[in-house]
Amino acid sequence: MSRAYWRSLEAYEKLQTFDDPGFAFQYLSRNPDFAKGRERLQQMDRKGTLDSAELNAFARRWGLLFRQDD
Structure with a gap:
C-alpha cells in the first residue's frame, strides 16, 4: 500500500477481515528486521539446517508462538 493512500478507507478494508493473529502478522511482516529474520529461517528450512534453538530464539x-508438530 502506498503511503499516499494511508487515509483511504478502501486501503484498509481487507484488514477488517483478519482475526487478531492475522492482523498482528500483517503489522509485524512490515518490519524489515522481522522480514530478514523470517527469510533467513525459510532459507535454513529449505537447506535442512533449521534447528529448534534457532526457531525458538x-x-x-x-x-x-509456533505450533508443535504432533
Whole structure:
C-alpha cells in the first residue's frame, strides 16, 4: 500500500477481515528486521539446517508462538 493512500478507507478494508493473529502478522511482516529474520529461517528450512534453538530464539525475539508438530 502506498503511503499516499494511508487515509483511504478502501486501503484498509481487507484488514477488517483478519482475526487478531492475522492482523498482528500483517503489522509485524512490515518490519524489515522481522522480514530478514523470517527469510533467513525459510532459507535454513529449505537447506535442512533449521534447528529448534534457532526457531525458538526468533519466536522469543518477536513474541511469537509456533505450533508443535504432533
